[in-house]
Amino acid sequence: MTSIWRDTSARPVTDTIDELPSRSDVIVAGAGIAGLAGAVLLSEAGLKVTLVEARTVADLATGNTTAKFSLLQGSQLSSVRQKRGHEIAAAYVEANRVGLDWTSAFCSADGVAWQTRPAINFATTRSGARKVDEERAVAEELGLPVETGGHHGLPFTVENFFAVPGNGQVDPYELSIALVARARRAGTKVVEGVTVTAATQHKQHVEVQATTGQEADLVSFSAGHLILATGFPVLDRGLHFTRLTAHRSHLVSFRSAGDVPTGMYLSMDSGGHSYRQFRRADGDYLLVGGAGHQVGASVSSRAGVDELIAQAHDRFIGLTETHRWAAQDYTNVDATPLVGPIDPRDDRILAMTGFAKWGMTNGVAAAHDLAARILGERTEWMKTLYDRSPSVQGALGLVERGAHTAARLTSEWGKALTHTDDSAPAEGEGRVGREGVHPVATSTVGGATRAVSAVCPHLGGVVVWNDESCSWDCPLHASRFEPDGTRIEGPATTGLASVEQPDS
Secondary structure (H helix, E strand, O other), rough: OOOOOOOOOOOOOOOOOOOOHOEEEEEEEOOHHHHHHHHHHHHHHOOOEEEEEEOOOOOOOHHHHHOOOOOOOOOHHHHHHHOOHHHHHHHHHHHHHHHHHHHHHHHHHHHOEEEEEEEEEEOOOOHHHHHHHHHHHHHHOOOOOOOOOOOOOOOOOOOOOEEEEEEEEEEHHHHHHHHHHHHHOOOOOEEEEEEEEEEOOOOOEEEEEEEOOOOOOOEEEEEEEEEEEOOOOOOOOOOOHHHHEEEEEEEEEEEOOOOOOOEEEEEOOOOOOEEEEEOOOOOEEEEEEEEEEEEEOOOOOHHHHHHOOOOOOOOOOEEEEEEEEEEEEEOOOOOOOOOEEEEHHHHHHEEOOOOOOOOHHHHHHHHHHHHHHHOOOOHHHHHHOOOOOOHHHHHHHHHHHHHHHHHHHHHHHHHHHOOOOOOOOOHHHHHHHEEEEEEEEEEEEEEEEEEEEOEEEOOOEEEEEOOOOEEOOOOOOOOOOOOOOOOEEOOOOOOOOOOOOOOO
């Protein structure tokens, strides 16, 4: 499951573990769009910055996104307007405009291909058409340049649509490589394979502990501030995991025998899909996104992707699949990103997350805020958007989220302890059983059958098999693991322990 962006021989030039500084002004954990933009902003302001990444640059959300920089975001503006009111919705638009404009200027200056495109909401059903009208009204209220005339450009019948021009799209991996290069030119050390596991706040600095390499060697280094740009913050003293819901979204790229529409399209129908063009030297590709579900949901991801592909073939002619992949995104119960100190009593450890599938613009905007906090240069939109207390709806969402978590904890443990099938799973499949009273996760991938602990080391959830990504996913707080138990992402800081299988 390699994304079309990562299917390239290009790689960023990074620093070695031996070059990891013992002391910096700022340590940034996470080399996705948010962490990379933050490193550029802070290092170009003259600070000594160290950027560490547990895996590789742009390995997760950024390297698996559709990479749309857009002010029109499906129904997101309506959601923010409804839950937080007009003032915060206006600040949300301003934040995303900063993210869009800064990235466009960066691409122009650093030779990254930036394609200006209209963002288009459309619907093929009456219920979806009503949602198009609702989002258009909010977009107009917030001052976006809404366009309703002309043709939508899609090769199938549409009930309703509108467009907002002047947005953009990029190859996110090419952008990430350029961001690494800019940050390193400004003095940032960028080191892959370093997993932050703990941090201790002192009066004047933060002491960070991490592991490196396959042997999980321990290292320690310090800085005046630590920024967590890791999806779910790996140091969750602010209990972010209680406020965030994680979703998987699937994408498929195709070569097409026909023309590929050049807009950035998002369906407002129930379970709707997204479409966008990607232009390479060998021609145009169609990117189709959808089949979303909450991480760890009891659904077949593979079946959802099969349906996504079938609908693409129904709507477009002459498609040939080239890549399929998935991204994981986090949504705050209050609809707006979570940006700021993880502990309100101390601003030395900062986090940015909860971008609700719109991490390109929101990630860059959040990086601007955290840089401004450290530099003492915050603007009004930053304070308006990021410094508000949770809304009443957000508080109710926390209660609902907690009830869901408790229910899944109980149900998955119950399933594990009553499972009795001990045969090896078929290729590409996994199941949870038990050894004594301990849940065990067994899978077969690439001809190898592996057994690991099925209990997530974060807060004890029992993992669920993802049949499309071939991973173990925790339904509680979205930690994910390889078939051999290696941690992929999420609030867990360690993997699933291997379990020795009895002889057959």
